[in-house]
Amino acid sequence: MSFTQERIERFLAAHHPFDALSADLIADCARAATQRTVTAGETIYAAGDTLPGLFLVLRGAVELTTPDGTAISVRHTGEIFARRGLTGDGTAPDTAKAREHCDLLILPVADFRRMLDASDQFRAFFERIRVRVAAARNGRGDGELTTLPVRALMTAQPVTVPSGTAVRDAARVMSERHISCVLVAEPEGALEGILTTGDLTGRVLARGLPPETPVREVMTRTPLNLSPDALGFDAFLTMAERHIGHLPVTEDGRPVGIITRTNLVNRQTVSSIYMVSEIARAETVGRLAETVGAIPQLLAQLVGGGAEPHVVTRLVTDVGDAVTRRLLVMAERELGPAPRPWLWLACGSQGRREQTGVSDQDNCLILDDAATEADDDYFAAFAKFVSDGLDACGYYYCPGEMMATNPRWRQPVRVWRQYFDGWIRKPDPMAQMLASVMFDLRPIAGTRALFDGLQAETLARARANSIFVAHMISNSLKHTPPLGLFRGFALIRSGEHKDTVDLKLNGVVPVVDLGRIYALIGALEPVNTRERLIAAREAGVLSDSGAHDLLDAYDLIAGIRLEHQARQVREGRKPDNFMAPATLSELERGHLKDAFMVIKTMQSALAHSRGAPG
Known part of the structure; x- marks a missing residue:
């Protein structure tokens, strides 16, 4: 072109x-x-x-x-x-x-x-x-390590013991927690010292001290420590020059973390490039799961290093793609060569290259039109092997069964054409939902030619049907930003996530829906949300100012969402999408409200200009 x-x-x-x-x-x-x-x-x-x-x-x-x-x-x-x-x-x-x-x-x-x-x-x-x-x-390590703040590398919430603790009890804590040191401080008090397994050997056992000896008598007093805002290179250099393996991290004198040689080694090995390389060599699902288990740490490190939101989600998705491709290879190795050409596709956040630390699996199989019912025994087992493997790696089964294991989403090209044609001709609520998901399809592995013509002709037919477009617009406006009266936040009022906003469902998803509609109106092929917004601007579907404001709003919300998840990872919690606005500064809350208002304005403009049915 x-x-x-x-x-x-x-x-x-x-x-x-x-x-x-x-x-x-x-x-x-x-x-x-x-x-x-x-x-x-x-x-x-x-x-x-x-x-x-x-x-x-x-x-x-x-x-x-x-x-x-x-x-x-x-x-x-x-x-x-x-x-x-x-x-x-x-x-x-x-x-x-x-x-x-x-x-x-x-x-x-x-x-x-x-x-x-x-x-x-x-x-x-x-x-x-x-x-x-x-x-x-x-020799200064990888470039990211030199510029990452220590808070992105450290183990948060370090284990501490009071200085009067017996060394036997301190040793028991280290053994039970599988850690190589404890920091010495009173509850909420300033750092007094550090006790390592090396100290237990050299200062207690070698000197024949009794197990009741207080920690204060054998600890390293007022150890070297760093601020969470110091650079990773500072930690690397300090540990190398002083020949120490543990470095406390303090804030206002109180211990908030610990950084060890293991943290630095893990940082150098936990990168998307390293993970993809490991995945390509994995011979078992267990080995894949072990590698993929580092994704939360990867996300936290990328966010801590200042990577832009779309770069973080792209790199996290690259790992998911690599896992899927490796499982497809393993499936053919297990079951033998496929009887017909096939194409495995991802939809949802993986399809859009927007995965974060919380992802289910959404996928399907497009088969060559020569495939018969007899071939489906193979492809059913093929899909099960891959979906089971993805679940074992943490990409849990789709609650709505939007997976290739469902026979409905494992069909020849001619059936897929019928699906799309039916959804476009009769846009009932179920058709709108399915079309929304399927417009985000992206090939992962297999015979790409099975999808190329299908995507282009479906976009052209959908764009030409004004009733379908109107219904899709109406469906896309169901997810609204969490703004209440007088531009206050509309918080979740009860349950597990009380007093929070859902940054995915009410923040990111409304922009994803808008991007999909703009792509549909312009028959634009990109599936990534940012790429759709940019393509819509270039095609004249979206004004320069509208695209600029919406991109800024999307980046801000996506960034806050990722920072929220990264903070949860650093605190040892499972990442989610529910953030309490009270955790933000007043300035940040103001920016977030502005971003939500931009989305609300763009939704209103789309509804009025395109005549979405009520």
Whole structure:
């Protein structure tokens, strides 16, 4: 597909770091850039090649791998790649290959360097990247570790004992809790010392002291400690230079956490890249579950490191995709090759690449039209193997059975066409609900061609049916922001989640629903909510100001939701979507109310402009 210069300018203005450039420089970039279309599996460039310029993904997904074939990352719509080579010697340090059909934009080297000279903000973006890479190569750990705050790395709520505790009792606490140290402090008091398993060996057993010896006589007094706001690199450096394995974290003198070598090692190994690599090598469901169990920690670390909400959810979803693909491989290894071509698709939050620390599974199978009833025995077992594996890994079964294990969602292409055609022709409440879910379908693995034509023709038919669109709009407006009278929060009034707001159902979901409607009106193919809003702006379905306000509102709510979940993870609790506004500052509450008001305004505008039925 060829993009006009005007469309390219709008696209660049909507994506970082090009949004840091002036309108004139953006126009210069659009004129200088060349477009390239690549097919799935095609190599864009290989490691060692001379790079023609900076690449931007206009549509599709590109996988970057090391020269030995290890996956590094995936670049999606609106993301750049080849920057490392251009800020180095101009040769590619990795290999780029299209994961699916892609439209790419290439800004030539000379023009890229001209933009660096012309814009301090544009140059600063690439300078930050260069400094991080250099830090990692100079032995300072990975770049994220050096900039993460200690609060994102520490174990919160450390175990403490009073200074008069007998060493025998302190040892028993360490044994029962499976920990290697206790901090010494009175309840709610200041940190007095630390006692480690090494102290028990060297200061108690080796000296023959009785088990009744008070902790105060053998502890390390006034140990080195850090603030939660110190950098991870500070902890790394302090522990390395002082040859210590435990570092208390204090706030106003009181212990609030403990950081150990294990925390730092885990931080270096818990990354989406590492997890995907481990998943690809896993031979059992148990091993997959063990790796996936680190997702809450990954989420907390990404949020603590300042990653943008859409980056966090994209990386968390990448792990879910990798688990699904590995289970599909395991299923064929267990059951033998499939009798017919198939395509496994995700819907819901995984389909939109918006998974967080709380996710069920929503999936389906599209089969080749040559599939017969006799083939379904295989595909039923195939789907069960994968869904059972996902459940074992923490992606619990969909309460509404929106899974490939349900025969209804495991059908040949011709049946899927009938489904969509029926929902569009007769948009009753059930059809609206099912269509909403199925418009978020995204292929995960299998024969992609089974879906390509189906998606495009369904969007075209749906868009052309004004009654269906009106009913879909009406259905999308059922989820409303939690605003009460006089712009106060409408809190949950009773039950387990009393005095909270549901940041998913009443915060994120209303924007997801709006994005889906805009995509339907414009027959736009993206399924990710942010990408839908941007595409709607580019297609003229959504005004520039409306898109800007809605994107800001969505990012704010998604960010607060992720910070809430990350805080729960750090406190050792299971993450959820229910946040008490009282935990926010007055300024944050004001911003959140403004974001909810933007959504409410956009919902009202859509209802009036499109005539949604009541």
